[in-house]
Amino acid sequence: MSAREEILGRIRRAVAEAPEAPEAGIPRAYRTAVPCDDLAGLLAERIADYRAIVHVVPVALVPARLAELAAGKRIAVPDGLPAEWAGPAREAADAVLTDPARDELGAADAVLTGCAVAIAVTGTIVLDAGPGQGRRELTLVPDHHLCVVRADQIVAGVPEAIARLTPDAPLTWISGPSATSDIELDRVEGVHGPRTLEVVIAI
Amino acid sequence: MSGAGRGRGSVTFIGMPRSFRENAAEAMQDAQLGRNLRKATHTIRGKRARVVEELPDWAELREAGRAVKDHTLRHLDRYLLQLEEAVTRAGGHVHWAADADEANRIVTELVRATGESDVVKVKSMVTQEIGLNEHLAAHGITAYETDLAELIVQLGDDWPSHILVPAIHRNRTEIREIFRDRMAAWGRPAPEGLSDEPAALAEAARLHLRERFLSSKVAISGANFMIAETGTMVVVESEGNGRMCLTLPETLISVVGIEKVLPTWRDLEVFLQLLPRSSTGERMNPYTSMWTGATEGQRFHLVLLDNGRTGVLADEVGRQALRCIRCSACLNVCPVYERAGGHAYGSVYPGPIGAILTPQLRGMGSELDNSLPYASSLCGACLEVCPVAIDIPEVLVELRARARHPRSERMAMRAAGWLLADQARLSRAQRLAVRLRRLIPRRLPGPASAWTDTRDLPEIPEESFRDWWERS
Amino acid sequence: MRVALFVTCVNDTLFPGTGRATVSLLRRLGCEVDFPAAQTCCGQMHVNTGYRDEGVRLARRFTEVFRDYDAVVAPSGSCAAMVREQYPRLAAGEGGGFAEAVAEVAPKVHELSEFLIDVLGVTDVGASFPHRVTYHPTCHSLRGLRLGDRPLTLLGNVRGLELLPLPGAEECCGFGGTFSVKNPEVSAAMCAAKVDNVLDCGAEVLCAADNSCLMHVGGMLGRRKTGVRIMHLAEILARTEAT
Incomplete structure (x- = not known):
């Protein structure tokens, strides 16, 4: 008998006498929508709690702010990054690496991307490898991740985010810079992932 | 706690074959x-x-x-x-x-x-x-x-x-x-x-x-x-x-x-x-x-x-341990874990969840695994913080019923059960204790020294409650 | 109101003063108190140490002894929690009408402070006790029965009593029944932390709704010659004159 059949058989015998636990009996009385009248403000506050850098910027001023942030850096950008973000970065940066291969990633000081969804309550940005977000390694190897969030991408809580996302493409949920508390429970930002997370919230 | 005998050769921690009590005390x-x-x-x-x-x-x-x-x-x-x-x-x-x-x-x-x-x-x-x-x-x-x-x-x-x-x-x-x-x-x-x-x-x-x-x-x-x-x-x-x-x-x-x-x-x-x-x-x-x-x-x-x-899944009481999402909240609130540390549990799953999971996954054959269900005062702090409401004290008590008990303890428990099965027996034992109350030393020998090494015994009162009730 | 006192085996044998105080308090509040003499023990020690069969025998006895009463009062959070929380589980696999008896009796069993506040509706029992007191909420009262602030409400209304907050109050004292002798090193360390907190808060008296936990902490308070006394909640609530 294969391990597969053996395990499935054991499971069936194990639960044969167990009480029913129907799907319909799962109580979902928790909040699936969190009321919030200032999503951008809450998101900014919660991201900052993780000691990430946050800029809340009117949409019209985003290109100028990105130019300022990109100045003097070698910036990696994914394919499909909106022209109004990529353009100013391209002009101000020392160099721009578009969708660089892995061996070029080490040369980038920072990476500039958009995101798919942002969660205000938890201060989370979610990347789904869509246009303007790139392969997962793009936002992992460079030490500085610059991420632009549009107001319409912000939801209040985790259930709203799950409802907007599908797992067809790989998802990366990011809540602050890389961190560890493995030494005496002292939180240290920056181990293997980007040590600086900088989020521009366009309102 | 480092060094000798702690090889990397086995799932069971080498060098930790003793009971939880001994590991914790060390x-x-x-x-x-x-x-x-x-x-x-x-x-x-x-x-x-x-x-x-x-x-x-x-x-x-x-x-x-x-x-x-x-x-x-x-x-x-x-x-x-x-x-x-x-x-x-x-x-x-x-x-x-x-x-x-x-x-x-x-x-x-x-x-x-x-x-x-x-x-x-x-x-x-x-x-x-x-x-x-x-x-x-x-x-x-x-x-x-x-x-x-x-x-x-x-x-x-x-x-x-x-x-x-x-x-x-x-x-x-x-x-x-x-x-x-x-x-x-x-x-x-x-x-x-x-x-x-x-x-x-x-x-x-x-x-x-x-x-x-x-x-x-x-x-x-x-x-x-x-x-x-x-x-x-x-x-x-x-x-x-x-x-x-x-x-x-x-x-x-x-x-x-x-x-x-x-x-x-x-x-x-x-x-x-x-x-x-x-x-x-x-x-x-x-x-x-x-x-x-x-x-x-x-x-x-x-x-x-x-x-x-699947063995755990077959257990009516114990199967709830499979809900565990390995968050470790139960470890962090457990007063026993806080003193004993994780190694005392002799398993990759320490703390309260380990005390119910390890004996179920590994069986209770070893002295250590047999002692794990007792590594708790049943204070209930673990259940309170568990995000999937695993009733760890309930499973601990269930596992204790299946544990091997020391002979002397079995005899003592049987005697206590016999005494408490009848109010007249209990009453006679109480009166005997009252008569002997001045003879009980401050520090007791044998297993009872586990208490009296660090704590005084309560004084035996002059009469039991039931004798007072009878009299008044 | 006619109530049965379940005094508990520990109180009966070692702390009869708690039983007497419970009786005098309940009578003062107009209750007619009965003490069914056939009672012995709820079976908690046996069940929690792994001797289920002996425990079930004692539990069956308990349900038979108290079945005919409207209300049962126990000056012990732990024993009340045993009956209300663990009996139904014990009964699940047993025959002989035990489950029915448990379903009938368990809901009628009240810990003392629950009975005073929830059943009698009294928060001021007219007690007087001019001393500095701290209260240890004990695990089975706190997390089992969820007594909440009931005991503190009752103590707060005692004349002259100064109630001092106990640091780390919700932490276990390390008694745990046979845990205290099966894992004495860890148990004693937990007890020592509780004792330190009691000493830090400056109380003369440590109060709880469970004499087993008090016996444990009191044993170390005594061994260390701290001078801090232990007193069951019932004994403080029964006091009417300044002492």
Whole structure:
């Protein structure tokens, strides 16, 4: 008998006498929508709690702010990054690496991307490898991740985010810079992932 | 607690075959360990309490989490088959392993097929449970742990002592020594003049592992959740070592216990709220990776592991332990864990959850495993914080009923039962105690000295309550 | 109101003063108190140490002894929790009408402070006790029965009593029944932390709704010659004159 059949058989015998636990009996009385009248403000506050850098910027001023942030850096950008973000970065940066291969990633000081969804309550940005977000390694190897969030991408809580996302493409949920508390429970930002997370919230 | 006999050769911790009491008593001799544990558990306990307090619907989330897990376990066969189909459809390969040996063999073969002799690993309880690193080493494959705490444990030739923070028993000075003395044997040496600041130690780990991440061709992980509906795997982490391992290598092998499956994508809306707040005491952990099948050109293998879980599932009372999402909140509030430390439990699963899981997975044959259900005062703090409402005290009491009891205790308990079975007997014994009350010494010999070594006995009163009632 | 006193085996044998205080308090509040003499023990020690069969025999006896009463009062959070929480589980696998008896009796069993506040509706029992007191909420009262602030409400209304907050109050004292002798090193360390907290808060008297936990902490308070006394909640609530 294969391990597969053996395990499935054991499971069936194990639960044969167990009480029913129907799907319909799962109580979902928790909040699936969190009321919030200032999503951008809450998101900014919660991201900052993780000691990430946050800029809340009117949409019209985003290109100028990105130019300022990109100045003097070698910036990696994914394919499909909106022209109004990529353009100013391209002009101000020392160099721009578009969708660089892995061996070029080490040369980038920072990476500039958009995101798919942002969660205000938890201060989370979610990347789904869509246009303007790139392969997962793009936002992992460079030490500085610059991420632009549009107001319409912000939801209040985790259930709203799950409802907007599908797992067809790989998802990366990011809540602050890389961190560890493995030494005496002292939180240290920056181990293997980007040590600086900088989020521009366009309102 | 370090050194002698603590080899890397077995799933059961070598050098820890004694009872929990003896292990705990020995650990308590180490004052530094005591301070490390106290500071760490109290810090994280406070953080958890604050972020749980923030959510007005915590009780409802917890109830949903419990119910989703119970439903899944009741129909585990169906959801595993659905998962297998979804993962396969997405280009992944699914393997089934009935026990540790089979899982180890499968993983070793998969690594061999790549021609590689080094693998990087994401922190995973289940691969420790099956002794995967040791098995790989015996077949010429070196597994490099990449989580900071696991790195500390691996370099120190040590055992993890906590689910979330495996090196919780080490302080910064000890960690600096380990890095300075041992990093060179495993790869890039520690920087010159390394300080014991946590930031400097984290930087040393970053430098030590960076090249290895970029060059490794094979990674091994566990998973926090698997979604049957979509075939999606979820790994929750903090440092980015997980993202490195899950993203960069050409081949990814995930070894996951069968109880980690969840039915639907939507179920994550519950568990991604319960887990981070219970575990690290954060609103959300820094990184969560989700992938479905073969992703971005990777080869993906999923090894589904039983290794005793179906035995637990068959147990009417004990099966609730399979709801566990390994958050470690129960460890952090447990007054016994706080004193004894994780090694005393002699298993990768320490603390209250370990005290109910280990005897069920391994059986209660050894003296240690037989003593684990007694490693609790039944204070109930673990149940209160458990995000999936595992009634740990209930399972402990159930396991105690199945434990082997010492002969002298059996006799004493039988005598007490006989005495209490009849009020006249009880009354006679009470009167006898009253007559002998002046003869009872302050310190008692034998087993009762366990009490009187540190605590006075109460004085026997001049008459029992029932005699007073009778008289008045 | 006619109530049955379940005094508990520990109180009966070692702390009869708590039983007497409970009787005098309940009578003062107009209750007619009965003490069914056939009572012995709820069976908690046996069940929690792994001797289920002996425990079930004692539990059956308990349900038979108290079945015909409207209300049962126990000056012990732990024993009340045993009956209300663990009996139904014990009964699940047993025959002989035990489950029915448990379903009938368990809901009628009240810990003292629950009975005073929830059943009698009294928060001021007219007691007087001019001393500095701290209260240890004991695990089975706090997390089992969820007594909440009931005992503190009652103590707060005692004349002259200064109630001092106990640091780390919700932490276990390390008694745990046979845990205290099966794991004495850990148990004693937990007890020592409790003792330190009691001394830190400056109380003369440590109060709780469970004499087993008080016996444990009191044993170390005595061994260390701290001078801090232990007193059951019932004994403070029964006091009417300044002492």
